[in-house]
Every structure is written in C-alpha cells, then in structure tokens.
Amino acid sequence: METITLYRPVGQKELDLIRASHYRAFPPRLSFQPIFYPVLNEEYAIQIARDWNTKDEASGYVGYVTRFQVRKDFINRYTVETVGGTEHQEYWIPAEDLEEFNQHIEGRIEVIAEFR
Numbered sequence: 117m118e119t120i121t122l123y124r125p126v127g128q129k130e131l132d133l134i135r136a137s138h139y140r141a142f143p144p145r146l147s148f149q150p151i152f153y154p155v156l157n158e159e160y161a162i163q164i165a166r167d168w169n170t171k172d173e174a175s176g177y178v179g180y181v182t183r184f185q186v187r188k189d190f191i192n193r194y195t196v197e198t199v200g201g202t203e204h205q206e207y208w209i210p211a212e213d214l215e216e217f218n219q220h221i222e223g224r225i226e227v228i229a230e231f232r
Contacts, residue, residue, distance in 0.1 A: 119185035119222050122154040122207070123161035125168070126182055127175025131227065134182065139225045141218035145211035152209040152217065156196065158183070158228070160204055166231040181229035190220035 124142065126134065133143035145152055155161050161181045169179025194207045209217050 117222065118188040120188050120191055122156065122184060122186055122191075123158050123228075124154045124182045124184070124225075125161045125164035126180050127169045127172060128178050128180075129174070129176060131180050131182075134225055140221065142214060142225070144214060150211055152211060152214050153197075153206040154184075154186075154209070156205040156207075157203060160206075162229060162231075165229065170231050177232065179231040180227050182225050183228045184225040185222040186217070187220040187222060190217070 130143060134141070137143075142152065155164070158181065165179030165181045169175040170177055191207060194209060196205050197208050198205050
C-alpha cells in the first residue's frame with residue numbers, strides 16, 4: 117500500500133490525546149473546528165508550531181510537529197489547498213471524516229520537533 121508523509125503541528129492538549137491513542141489517531145475536532153488540516157511539508161509545520169502554538173494559551177504555549185504516513189489511495193480524494201505562499205500547502209479534511217482518516221494512518225504518529 118503506497119503512503120504519503122504528512123505533518124501536523126499540535127499543542128500540548130492535542131498531543132496528550134494523541135499519546136492516549138498510543139500515537140495511532142488524531143482526536144476529534146472541537147465544535148468550532150470544522151476541518152482537520154495536515155500539512156504537506158515539515159517546514160510549514162515547524163512554522164505553525166514555533167510561531168503560533170507557542171504564543172497560544174489553548175496550545176499550552178508549546179508547539180509540537182508530528183509526522184505520519186497516510187494511505188495515498190485515501191488522501192487522494194481530497195485536494196491540496198495552498199493557504200499562503202507555495203510552501204503553505206495542506207489538506208482540508210472535514211471534521212466528520214477524521215475518524216475514517218485515522219483508520220488510514222499507517223504506523224504511528226511521531227513527534228519530530230518541540231518548541232516552547
């Protein structure tokens with residue numbers, strides 16, 4: 117099964133929930149979060165974790181970068197969205213699709229960077 121590597125910047129609470137899943141799943145979105153947005157490159161994920169999460173009380177003033185593999189045949193049903201410069205690319209996964217998204221993660225979610 118072919119996979120694609122994606123990244124997700126997260127704060128402390130989200131990482132705690134990922135840890136509780138044994139690094140196998142991302143937690144459900146909150147009511148004010150209509151999409152889940154994994155990003156396509158590590159640099160963009162670092163930018164968010166370092167520049168946004170560390171300044172956000174809801175993130176616990178800490179940002180982590182996670183890396184994981186998703187089955188390509190699943191993720192291909194979504195389009196890549198560019199939300200700034202060409203390096204700011206992400207998928208917009210509707211909140212109601214997140215459980216299915218999690219089922220298509222291959223292996224474990226890794227924490228590859230931490231910013232405080």
